[in-house]
Each structure stands twice: as C-alpha cells, then as structure tokens.
Amino acid sequence: MKILHTxxxxxxxxxxGRKRYDEFEAFFSWLVETIEQExxxxxxxxxxxxxxxxxxNRSxxxxxxxxxRVAASTCRHVVIIAGNHDSPSFLSAPRELLRALDVHVTGSLSGNPA
Structure with a gap:
C-alpha cells in the first residue's frame, strides 16, 4: 500500500497582495499526476x-x-484532517457527500478518544 502525505x-x-490561484492549480495538477504515476x-x-x-468561493x-480529480484517479482513499487554520465544522459539513468519493474528513475529535 502506498500512502502519500501532504x-x-x-x-x-x-x-x-498577489492572488496565487494559478499556483494552487498547478500544484494540484502536479499532485494528481504524481498520484497516478506512483x-x-x-x-x-x-x-x-x-x-x-x-x-x-475560488478556494x-x-x-x-x-x-x-483524485477520486477519479488510482487513489482509493483520501483522509483529511483539519489544521489550526481550518474550520472543523466547515471541513466536516460535506462529510457524507465526500464519503461517497472515498474522501474521509476529520474536522475535530468527537467523543472520548480514550
């Protein structure tokens, strides 16, 4: 099993003050190509x-x-964990929909992890 961490x-x-959407788009294209190649x-x-x-909206x-694009690639699962810049509730909101694409989102811990 190959796992890619980012x-x-x-x-x-x-x-x-410069928007970087083209750079993000280029990174995502490179990442999808890497997922496929590897x-x-x-x-x-x-x-x-x-x-x-x-x-x-653009982000x-x-x-x-x-x-x-990843869901249509060779990658079988995507696991997303929120960071300190992310809104856990925002990332978790489409959880059920994303699960249909084998994208698993953990916005925050729920319950007692012990």
Whole structure:
C-alpha cells in the first residue's frame, strides 16, 4: 500500500497582495499526476487545507475540483484532517457527500478518544 502525505496547502493565501490561484492549480495538477504515476492508494492531507476558516468561493472550487480529480484517479482513499487554520465544522459539513468519493474528513475529535 502506498500512502502519500501532504499538508499546509493554505489555499487562498496571498503573497504580497498577489492572488496565487494559478499556483494552487498547478500544484494540484502536479499532485494528481504524481498520484497516478506512483499509483498511490491513500492520500493523507494533514491540516491547513485553507488559509482561513472561511475560505472564499475560488478556494473552495479549487479544493473540491481537486478532490473530484483524485477520486477519479488510482487513489482509493483520501483522509483529511483539519489544521489550526481550518474550520472543523466547515471541513466536516460535506462529510457524507465526500464519503461517497472515498474522501474521509476529520474536522475535530468527537467523543472520548480514550
């Protein structure tokens, strides 16, 4: 089983006032190509998917389009864990829908982990 780990995307972050959507798009294209070439089974995204807890529409569009592309690839599962920049409730809101694509979201711990 091949697992690819990535984190700290900070989708939506600007640099010196410049929007970076083209850079995010290029990164996601590269990542999907890498998943295919390396025949990755599981993609683990460990936090800070977005740069703010209330990402803009363009950031969300990039994120969901990427997840759709991964679901159509050789990758069988995607596991997403919220980071300190992410809103746990925002990431968890489409949990049931994303599960249909084998995307598993953990926005926050629920219950007693012990």
């Amino acid at each position: 984190s700290d995307w900070h989708i939506g972050k600007t640099l010196y 025949q990755v089974d599981v993609l683990l995204i460990a936090g800070d998917i977005f740069d703010t807890s209330t990402p803009g 969300q569009q990039l994120y969901y389009r990427f997840l759709h």
